[in-house]
Structures are given as C-alpha cells and as structure tokens.
Amino acid sequence: MPKVVIDGIEIEVPPGTTILNAAQRVGVEIPVFCYHPYLKPAGICRMCLVEVKGVPRLLPACVTEVQDGWEIYTNSDRVRDAREWLLEFVLVNHPLECPICDEAGECELQNFVFKFGEPRKRLYDEPFKYPTRYLGPLIVHQMNRCVLCRRCVRFSDEAMGGTDWGVYERGYRTIVGPYESDIFAQKYTFNMEALCPVGAITSNIYRYKTRIWKLDFTNSVCAHCEVGCWLDLGERNGQLLKVLHRRGYPSPWICDKGGYGFEYVNHSERITVPLKREGNRLRGVTTEEALEYVTGRLKELVEGGAKVAALASPSLTCEDYLLMGKFMREVVGSEYLDYRLYGGNTYPERSDVDSLEDVEKAEAYLVVGEDLSIHHPVLALSVAKGCKEGGSSLYLVVTGDSFLFKFATEHANPLPGGEEKVLDALSLALEGKDYASLLEETGVTGDTVEAMARGLQEKKPLIIGGNRLTPHGRTLLKGLGEKLGVTPLFLDWGSNSKGAFQMGFWSPGGESVEDLLNKCVSGEIKGLFVSSVDLFRDYPNGALVKEALSNLDFLVVHDMFFTETVAYSDCYLPAASFAEDGGTVVNMFWETQKRNRAFKPKDESMPLWQVALGLSRRWGCSLGDYGGIEDITPQVKERLSQRLEVPTTTGGVRASHLKGDIPALFEYPFYRAGMKTDFCNAFVQLAPEPYVTLNPEFGDELGFKNGDIVIVEVDGNQFRMKLFFRDEVPRGGAIVSRGFSDFPITRALKGLWYRGIELRAAKE
Amino acid sequence: MVGPLLKGLRVTFGHLFKPAVTVKYPYEKRPVAERYRGRHILKLDEDGREKCCACGLCEAVCPAGAITLYGAEDPEFKRSDVGKIAETYEIDYARCIFCGYCVDACPRGAIIMTTDYELTVPGPGRRHLYKDKDWLLEKRGGE
Known part of the structure; x- marks a missing residue:
C-alpha cells in the first residue's frame, strides 16, 4: 500500500486513492469545484491543485492517484498562489451579485474566496x-x-x-x-x-x-x-x-x-378549520364542536346496529394508523379498515433486498408492471446506475416506460393490460413450453421473450414487481422468481404502505377497498371516515365511489383541501401535513425511519392520531395515556417487529383489454404522481391538464396529428383532451393521464387502471 | 447662616435673567445632531425604484432581531434595478435599539436613519410599533 505524507501527516492508503481522498482521510481541506463524491472525477476546475515534492508542476488532487513515498503540500506558497490566481480568474466574469443571489450563504465560490482568495480585482x-x-x-x-x-x-x-x-x-x-x-x-x-x-x-x-x-x-x-x-x-x-x-x-x-x-x-387554499354540514352548506365550527358532532353521529350509527369503516391514505405515519386502528377496533367495534386506496388488492411483501446499494449491485434486472421513474423515481436511478456502471442487463416488461427504456437490454412494451400475459409467456419460456398464444394481443414478439428468458437464466436477476400488478400478476412473478431462485421486490403505492400493513390497518376478513365500497352501497356500512385522500381522484372506480358516498348516512373527511370527497362529507376535519407532524414510517426495504416535526400544525389542523384520541375521549373510552407522538412510538416499534400473516388475495379481474377499442393505460404524469400535487403550483404549471398519448405511427394511422384535441369516450363518458405523440407508447395502445382532481377520469374505470377507450377528433 | 442662603438665591435669581432652556416641545423642536439615529427610511433611486434588494444582511446583523423581511422577484425591473425587491419589510420599533448596524450592513445604501425621533404611537399595545414597508419607504417625490 502506498505511503504518503500530506502536510507532514503520514498515511497509508489503498492503491488507486486520489490525493484528494487521501487528504480527506487525514482531515486536510483541499478546495474543489468540479469534484463531487457521487460523480466521476473530472479534473476540470483546477481549484484542487497541490504541490508534490519532486514533481515540477502542480497536480490536480481530484484525479491524481497517489504514488508511494510522495510528499504532498496542500498549503505551500505555490499552491496558495495558484488558488488566488484561479479565484481571480473565476471572478473576472462573475457578476458578484451575492446580495440578490439565492445561493449566497451556501455558495462554495463565496466560501473559497473568503478562505483562500485575495480581496482584489485587477481586470x-x-x-x-x-x-x-x-x-x-x-x-x-x-x-x-x-x-x-x-x-x-x-x-x-x-x-x-x-x-x-x-x-x-x-x-x-x-x-x-x-x-x-x-x-x-x-x-x-x-x-x-x-x-x-x-x-x-x-x-x-x-x-x-x-x-x-x-x-x-x-x-x-x-x-x-x-x-x-x-x-x-x-x-x-x-x-x-x-x-x-x-x-x-x-x-x-x-x-x-x-x-x-x-x-x-x-397553499392558500388549504382549509385549516373544521367544517360541519348544515343543509347544503359546510359551516366552519370549532374543533370541540366538530369532534363532539362526529362522536355523536358515529355513536348513533353504531348503536343503531350499522357498521362504520375507515379509509386512510397510504402516506400517513405508523402512529396515525395504530391509533386510528385502535379507535375503530376497540371503541367503535369495526374491523373495516383499509389503506389501499389506489386500487389493487395486494398486501406488502418482504424481499431479500435491503438497500439501494443492493439494487445497484444486482447482475440483471427484471422490471414488471410499473414505470419506476414515475412512482419510485430514485429506485429507477439506482437501476440505471447498475446498468450503466455495473454493466447489468435490464429486462423491462412495462407499458410505456418513459425513463428506463434507455438502459434496457430487452424491452417488452406490451399493449395496456398485456404485461401479465407477457409475464406468463416469460415463465412458460423459462420452462421451454409453448407460449405463442399468450402473446397474440400484446404486441410483443416471441423473440423478445425468448431473449429475455435466455438472459434471465444466464445472470441472477433482481425482480422488481411494480404497483400495477394484480394479485394474479404477483403470483406469476413469484413463480418466476422461484424458478430463478430469487424473491421479487414488490412495490406499493404511497409512502408508508408497509407501515399501514404492519399496524394492522386492514380488514382481517380480507375485504378490499372495493368490497368496502360495495358494502356502503348495499347499506351495510353507514358511516365512513376518510383520511388524507380524494377518493374521486385516486380510487380507480369513480362511479362506485360516487354511489357509495351518496348512500352513506355519515361521512367524515380528514384532509387538507376542499376535494370532491369533502363535498360529499358531513363533517370535515383539517389534517396536518407531513412536515407538521412527526412519526414513524417504513420504506420499501422495510427499514424504519422517523419523520420529525418541522413546525406546528397550522391553526386547527391535527394529525390523524390526535383525531383518534380526541374522538375516543369524547366517546368516553380511553385508548391509553398518550401525551405526544413519543408515547406512541414504542408501541409502533413493537408492532413493527412482528411478522403478520398475509391473507391470500385473489385478482378478481385479470387485466385484459376490450376488443375493437383502443386499450388504454391510465397513468399519472410524473409531476402529478405524488400526494396533493394538485396544490403544488409549479407542478400544476408543468402538467396543467390531462392528455392522451399515442405512438406516432399509430397516431398517423388513425389520422391524428400531434397536439390535436380529441374526445376520449369510455362507456358513454366523454373527456376532451389534448393528444400527444410519444415514442414510448406501445403501438396500438394509448396512455391517458390521470391524477387531476378536477377532471373525473376515474368515472371511466372499473377498479383497474386499464380500459378500452374510443378516440375521435373533437369537432371545432 | 445668611451667607449660603444668599448664595443659593443668587443662582435662582440669576436664572431669571438668562434665556430659558425649556423647549415647548410639540410646538418647538430642538435641533438634533447631524448624525442622530432616528427612524429608518428605505431609499428610492433616481428613477423612483426601490434600492433595497432584500439581501437580508440588516436582518442578520440586527442585534435586537427587530427586522423581518421576505424577498420577491420583480422580473420586469419596474420596482428595482436588480429584479429583486423586499416583498415585506417590517421593523418592530418596540425592539429596535437604534444602533444603526442595519445602515452599516446595507450593501446598497438602501436603509438610512433619519433625525426624526417622533415615534409616539396611538393607543396601547405593540401592534402600532410594527412598521411595514409602506411606512418605511421614502415617499415618492421626496418628503
């Protein structure tokens, strides 16, 4: 191992270490502009020049590897001179508008000039x-x-x-x-x-x-x-x-x-006071009055023998789920809870992948059923890094992938609804059986599947199952994983699905959200508590949601904005945002993380756990002695360490498209994919209105032009949208955007994010 | 015994014939020193645009924490020659100690102190002592 002396400090470093990294080890500061620990060194800016004894010129520390016996000086006269000159040259064209520059205070140029520069300007x-x-x-x-x-x-x-x-x-x-x-x-x-x-x-x-x-x-x-x-x-x-x-x-x-x-x-439209229905209007009331009202009405329903259900967004904290679940089970006496409000009837599963580093190290990837760059963007970057730097192969079975296809070794781009068929074909191909009939309506060629099967057998892949997969698709993927000897990594919606599952915020009877909504329609469930989600925007069956909500006797919505769900409600409770409340969350690798409270909730807004506590106190029961979030966390930790039995779920619907129509996938645009993005002004500007995308060739066949206004018709519902051509859309299919709360596209859906649509030009 | 008494009376009667030092304050005002530190003014430039660029140095240097300001963009350069203005600029005169550090810190000479010391406010409470930008801004056309 080379031994070097940096500013009089001797250190032994592994061969291949750069001067900069060696200096960082001994705590010697070398200023840098272009070097960044997570990027490849480039040696462009010349800020990191250092002197090495016996070498006539100064060497850039970020790209020079140390040699045995080097004596390096990072603070000699020559080095200091070089830095001063460099900073002076940089400042020749720098506008020096620090008072108006937003970077001031965290600007590296500012810091370096202060530390190493000369306060002079000669040009x-x-x-x-x-x-x-x-x-x-x-x-x-x-x-x-x-x-x-x-x-x-x-x-x-x-x-x-x-x-x-x-x-x-x-x-x-x-x-x-x-x-x-x-x-x-x-x-x-x-x-x-x-x-x-x-x-x-x-x-x-x-x-x-x-x-x-x-x-x-x-x-x-x-x-x-x-x-x-x-x-x-x-x-x-x-x-x-x-x-x-x-x-x-x-x-x-x-x-x-x-x-x-x-x-x-x-956001200025955020409602931070409770509202109570009086006739056709919602009137602002005090928290006390609202909680009394909710408790009273719920009690009435429960004593009358009706059932009450609670639905909460999968992005809340474990504390919220724990206390709300306790309130529903112990106080109200209801087992109808759910968090899977983006559709799908699957529960989280464990995998053997522990971190994004593990993802980057995989030899090959098989990604099925999700555009990773939309719903798990950072995971997509890790997969891309694995492909680019690690040379791994990437096999995509994704409809309309918009980012990872650039890195894909083989890309099956099936028609919307065909992903699981290709998956089926792939597992048959692995066994060497005939699968040709499965590919008929998917638009994927046998060669692609064949090449994928070959590639998957050569290298041990990491299988990533996206959140579009139905239970049937998950079973298929697990079977495929067993053949290849790997456990797939299944992804879920929201930021804390795993936590919600672990806190038991689901119906032990195995009811899905669809079942619960059907129970609302049939009159079994008469009271509903909805937290932090707009069912009309995010649940893929708007007609069912509408029927269910209109049939309810009592609907409480705990949210931040006046959504369409709130319009149906009898009482609105203001919710705290993620920054206003702490708590525990579980990430995709089942790692427990802690959200901290950045500031107090605005006005009357409350996190869900406080609502649950307040309601139970007014009910006359106690959930326990909780003064704050830190009193609940130990219980959460205990629950998180348990392993829960997952109820087996069935797909119900197997995704397939309707003949004669254009099969369409309803997918969020990236900037509309998160929670509450309707209220992020920048994102609204980037994705102002829903649109439909087609493959250019297919669009030409149908006689449309890029930028046309078209009518999308589903079951008699008509939606006027703009049409765009994108290469990533499979030929013969369409991708329709969703996630616009003022645009009721979910009305056209039946529980899955696939549907056959009709397209025609809008009459001017 | 009479001596000290007369001595004292001499001073008293002496003042009878000297000019009075008392000023009838609201009607008459005493001149103040040229560099007296009174209330602040946010300056305007020749074109009537605000000089303040909301750099926040006055806010940072203020030892009493009396200044609060938020910036905003002025993309058309109508209100500022650098495109950045203070959206809100508040001085809490209940806290201000008139040290003048804000004036020293200002890189653009946008905040200066005047010799005006009349800061009496109506009514109880501190609310009247929060002075906003409208109040602080140098009046257009020159005051």
Missing part, C-alpha cells in the same frame, strides 16, 4: 452578460454566475443517461445549459440545482423568498413514495420554503417530487 473589463433563463417553473439558469465545473452536465450524463443539457461553445465563451428545451423538468432536475456549487442553477420556487440562514432545517422523510429519501425541511415562520437533501441517503439523488413537491403545505 476591470465588462463581464460577459448572458440573459437569465427561466427554464420552466422549477429552475432558473443564470450563466453569468457559472464557474464551468460541469457538475450538472456530468449528473445529466452519468445518472440520467443524457438529457438535453450540455456544454456549448469553447474557451472563455463556454456556455452550459439546455440546447433545445425552454422548459427543463426532467424528473431529477432538483439534483442539478443541488449540485451547482454557485448560483448558476437556482430554484424557481424558492426564488428570492428568503435567505438560507433564516431557515430552520429539520430532518424528515419524504412523503411522496416509499423509497424514503431523507429530506431537510427548511422552515421559516410556519412556512415550508425549501427542501435540501444533505444526508445523501438512501441515495445521493432525489427526485423533483421530493425536492419541489412541498408547496401544498403553504
């Missing part, structure tokens, strides 16, 4: 002036401030697999930025902003609002999906203004939903 030429580019609602690009470290470009190339972001021109005229796009929003844009060491890329959402040193940062966990990225929530005066990802865990990168999808917390 008084007029600096280059580039216009400020507003690249959509997420980021602002100001080329004037750029120090040309190319971190953003390298991230775009290395992690995202190359997007429209690069380096143009040469020398001191070099420009970094997008070549074509006027709006730059590529699912992982946040990382480019976070990587920028200066203020060249800044957030448009946080733009000029306040200064970084005025924010109080609290470590918490993202509530948008179950990858469970740690976030730092920057709060000032009861407002969530900025999110950072300082901890770099579980992945160094996060997605835009985590980084920018927090605006709903401060």
Whole structure:
C-alpha cells in the first residue's frame, strides 16, 4: 500500500486513492469545484491543485492517484498562489451579485474566496452578460454566475443517461445549459440545482423568498413514495420554503417530487378549520364542536346496529394508523379498515433486498408492471446506475416506460393490460413450453421473450414487481422468481404502505377497498371516515365511489383541501401535513425511519392520531395515556417487529383489454404522481391538464396529428383532451393521464387502471 | 447662616435673567445632531425604484432581531434595478435599539436613519410599533 505524507501527516492508503481522498482521510481541506463524491472525477476546475515534492508542476488532487513515498503540500506558497490566481480568474466574469443571489450563504465560490482568495480585482473589463433563463417553473439558469465545473452536465450524463443539457461553445465563451428545451423538468432536475456549487442553477420556487440562514432545517422523510429519501425541511415562520437533501441517503439523488413537491403545505387554499354540514352548506365550527358532532353521529350509527369503516391514505405515519386502528377496533367495534386506496388488492411483501446499494449491485434486472421513474423515481436511478456502471442487463416488461427504456437490454412494451400475459409467456419460456398464444394481443414478439428468458437464466436477476400488478400478476412473478431462485421486490403505492400493513390497518376478513365500497352501497356500512385522500381522484372506480358516498348516512373527511370527497362529507376535519407532524414510517426495504416535526400544525389542523384520541375521549373510552407522538412510538416499534400473516388475495379481474377499442393505460404524469400535487403550483404549471398519448405511427394511422384535441369516450363518458405523440407508447395502445382532481377520469374505470377507450377528433 | 442662603438665591435669581432652556416641545423642536439615529427610511433611486434588494444582511446583523423581511422577484425591473425587491419589510420599533448596524450592513445604501425621533404611537399595545414597508419607504417625490 502506498505511503504518503500530506502536510507532514503520514498515511497509508489503498492503491488507486486520489490525493484528494487521501487528504480527506487525514482531515486536510483541499478546495474543489468540479469534484463531487457521487460523480466521476473530472479534473476540470483546477481549484484542487497541490504541490508534490519532486514533481515540477502542480497536480490536480481530484484525479491524481497517489504514488508511494510522495510528499504532498496542500498549503505551500505555490499552491496558495495558484488558488488566488484561479479565484481571480473565476471572478473576472462573475457578476458578484451575492446580495440578490439565492445561493449566497451556501455558495462554495463565496466560501473559497473568503478562505483562500485575495480581496482584489485587477481586470476591470465588462463581464460577459448572458440573459437569465427561466427554464420552466422549477429552475432558473443564470450563466453569468457559472464557474464551468460541469457538475450538472456530468449528473445529466452519468445518472440520467443524457438529457438535453450540455456544454456549448469553447474557451472563455463556454456556455452550459439546455440546447433545445425552454422548459427543463426532467424528473431529477432538483439534483442539478443541488449540485451547482454557485448560483448558476437556482430554484424557481424558492426564488428570492428568503435567505438560507433564516431557515430552520429539520430532518424528515419524504412523503411522496416509499423509497424514503431523507429530506431537510427548511422552515421559516410556519412556512415550508425549501427542501435540501444533505444526508445523501438512501441515495445521493432525489427526485423533483421530493425536492419541489412541498408547496401544498403553504397553499392558500388549504382549509385549516373544521367544517360541519348544515343543509347544503359546510359551516366552519370549532374543533370541540366538530369532534363532539362526529362522536355523536358515529355513536348513533353504531348503536343503531350499522357498521362504520375507515379509509386512510397510504402516506400517513405508523402512529396515525395504530391509533386510528385502535379507535375503530376497540371503541367503535369495526374491523373495516383499509389503506389501499389506489386500487389493487395486494398486501406488502418482504424481499431479500435491503438497500439501494443492493439494487445497484444486482447482475440483471427484471422490471414488471410499473414505470419506476414515475412512482419510485430514485429506485429507477439506482437501476440505471447498475446498468450503466455495473454493466447489468435490464429486462423491462412495462407499458410505456418513459425513463428506463434507455438502459434496457430487452424491452417488452406490451399493449395496456398485456404485461401479465407477457409475464406468463416469460415463465412458460423459462420452462421451454409453448407460449405463442399468450402473446397474440400484446404486441410483443416471441423473440423478445425468448431473449429475455435466455438472459434471465444466464445472470441472477433482481425482480422488481411494480404497483400495477394484480394479485394474479404477483403470483406469476413469484413463480418466476422461484424458478430463478430469487424473491421479487414488490412495490406499493404511497409512502408508508408497509407501515399501514404492519399496524394492522386492514380488514382481517380480507375485504378490499372495493368490497368496502360495495358494502356502503348495499347499506351495510353507514358511516365512513376518510383520511388524507380524494377518493374521486385516486380510487380507480369513480362511479362506485360516487354511489357509495351518496348512500352513506355519515361521512367524515380528514384532509387538507376542499376535494370532491369533502363535498360529499358531513363533517370535515383539517389534517396536518407531513412536515407538521412527526412519526414513524417504513420504506420499501422495510427499514424504519422517523419523520420529525418541522413546525406546528397550522391553526386547527391535527394529525390523524390526535383525531383518534380526541374522538375516543369524547366517546368516553380511553385508548391509553398518550401525551405526544413519543408515547406512541414504542408501541409502533413493537408492532413493527412482528411478522403478520398475509391473507391470500385473489385478482378478481385479470387485466385484459376490450376488443375493437383502443386499450388504454391510465397513468399519472410524473409531476402529478405524488400526494396533493394538485396544490403544488409549479407542478400544476408543468402538467396543467390531462392528455392522451399515442405512438406516432399509430397516431398517423388513425389520422391524428400531434397536439390535436380529441374526445376520449369510455362507456358513454366523454373527456376532451389534448393528444400527444410519444415514442414510448406501445403501438396500438394509448396512455391517458390521470391524477387531476378536477377532471373525473376515474368515472371511466372499473377498479383497474386499464380500459378500452374510443378516440375521435373533437369537432371545432 | 445668611451667607449660603444668599448664595443659593443668587443662582435662582440669576436664572431669571438668562434665556430659558425649556423647549415647548410639540410646538418647538430642538435641533438634533447631524448624525442622530432616528427612524429608518428605505431609499428610492433616481428613477423612483426601490434600492433595497432584500439581501437580508440588516436582518442578520440586527442585534435586537427587530427586522423581518421576505424577498420577491420583480422580473420586469419596474420596482428595482436588480429584479429583486423586499416583498415585506417590517421593523418592530418596540425592539429596535437604534444602533444603526442595519445602515452599516446595507450593501446598497438602501436603509438610512433619519433625525426624526417622533415615534409616539396611538393607543396601547405593540401592534402600532410594527412598521411595514409602506411606512418605511421614502415617499415618492421626496418628503
């Protein structure tokens, strides 16, 4: 092992270590712009030059590997001189607008000039002036401030697999930025902003609002999906203004939903007082009155022999599920609970994958039934890294994948509803049986399946089963896993499905949400408690939801905004957002994480566990002596360590499309896929209205043009939408967007996110 | 015994013939020093645009924590020549100690202190002592 001396400190490092990494080990600081621990070293900025005894010129520390016996000086006169010169050159064209720059306070250039620079400027030429580019609602690009470290470009190339972001021109005229796009929003844009060491890329959402040193940062966990990225929530005066990802865990990168999808917390339309129905109106009341009213009505129903059910979003904390479950079971005496409100009748399952590093290490991937980049974006980045850096093969059986297809070895792009058939065919192909008949209506060729089967047998794959899979699909995938000797990793909706399951927030009788809603229609269930979810937006059967809600005697909604579900309610209780309440969550690898409270809930809003406590107290029963969240957590921990028996579920419907129509998949656009994204202004601007996408060739066949207005007809329901051509859509199928609360697309669905649709041009 | 009494009376009667030092305050005002630190003004530039760019240095340096400000963008440069203005700017005069650090810290000379010391507010409570941007801003056309 090479032995080196850095500034008089001797250290032995493994061969191949760079000078910078060796210096970091002994705690010697070397300033860097272009180096970033999670990107490949580039040696561009020359900020890290150090002197090595016996070597005539200065060496860049971030790319030079140490040799045995080197004496390295990081603070000699020559090195200090070089740094001063470099900073002076950088500052020649830097606008020095720190007072108005949002990066000030966390700017590396500012810090380095303060530490290593000379307060002088000898070149008084007029600096280059580039216009400020507003690249959509997420980021602002100001080329004037750029120090040309190319971190953003390298991230775009290395992690995202190359997007429209690069380096143009040469020398001191070099420009970094997008070549074509006027709006730059590529699912992982946040990382480019976070990587920028200066203020060249800044957030448009946080733009000029306040200064970084005025924010109080609290470590918490993202509530948008179950990858469970740690976030730092920057709060000032009861407002969530900025999110950072300082901890770099579980992945160094996060997605835009985590980084920018927090605006709903401060939204002006948020209702923070309880409402009570009086005739046709909902009137604001005190919390006391609302809780009394709810308790009274529920008691009446229960004493009258009717049943009451509770439905809660899969993104709440374990504490919420635990206490609400206790309230329903012990006080109300009802076993009808559920959290699986995005459809599907599956329960979480364990796998042998423990972290994203394990995912990156896999030799091959088989991804089935979910566009990972929409619902588990960071997992998609890890898979992409495994393919790009580890050279793993990627087999996709996904309809309309929009990100991972760039890395795929074999991509089966079946027609909507055909994913499970291809899966069936794949498992038959593994056994060497005939599967041709299964592929008939899927649009996938036998060659693809054959190649996949061969590839899967060569390398041990990591099987990822997405949240679109029905119980039938999961069984198929488990069978396939058994043949290959691996346990699949199954993904769920929401950010805490696993926690909700573990807290027992489901009906022991095995009823699905559909069964519960049917019970509402039949009159068995007369009271319903809905928490933090708009059933009309997220449950894939709008007609059933409507019928069920209108048949109820009493509906309580605990939410943050006035959604359509609230319009049906008899009482509305204001909910606290994820930043306003702490708690335990369980991520996709069954790892327990702790959300912390960043600030107090606004006005009268309460987390669900407080509602459960308040209701039970007014009922005259006690759930236990809980003063705060920390009193509940020990019980949660105890429950989390148990292994629960999963009731077997059946698919009911096996996904297939209707003949004669165009099979369509109803999928969220990325920027509408998280919770409450209808109330994130930037996301609303990025995905303002629902649209339908077709394959260009198929669209031409049907006689449409890109950008046409079309009518989508399902069962007599007509929806007017814009039509776009996208290459990733399978030929012969369509992808219709959902997730717009003011656009009742769920009315057209029957419990699955697939349906046959008719398309025709809209009459002008 | 009479001596000290006369001595004292001499001072008393002496003042009868000197000009009075008392000022009839609301009607007459005493001149103040040129560099007196009175209430603040947010300056405007020649075009009538706000000089303050909401950099937050006054807020950071204020030892009494009297200043609160939030920035906003002015994309058309109508209200600021750098495109950034203070959306809200509040000084809590119940806290302000008139140290003048905010003036020192300001990189653009946007906040200055005037010689105006008349900060009496009507009514009880502190609410009247929170001064917002409208009150602090130098009146257009010159006051």
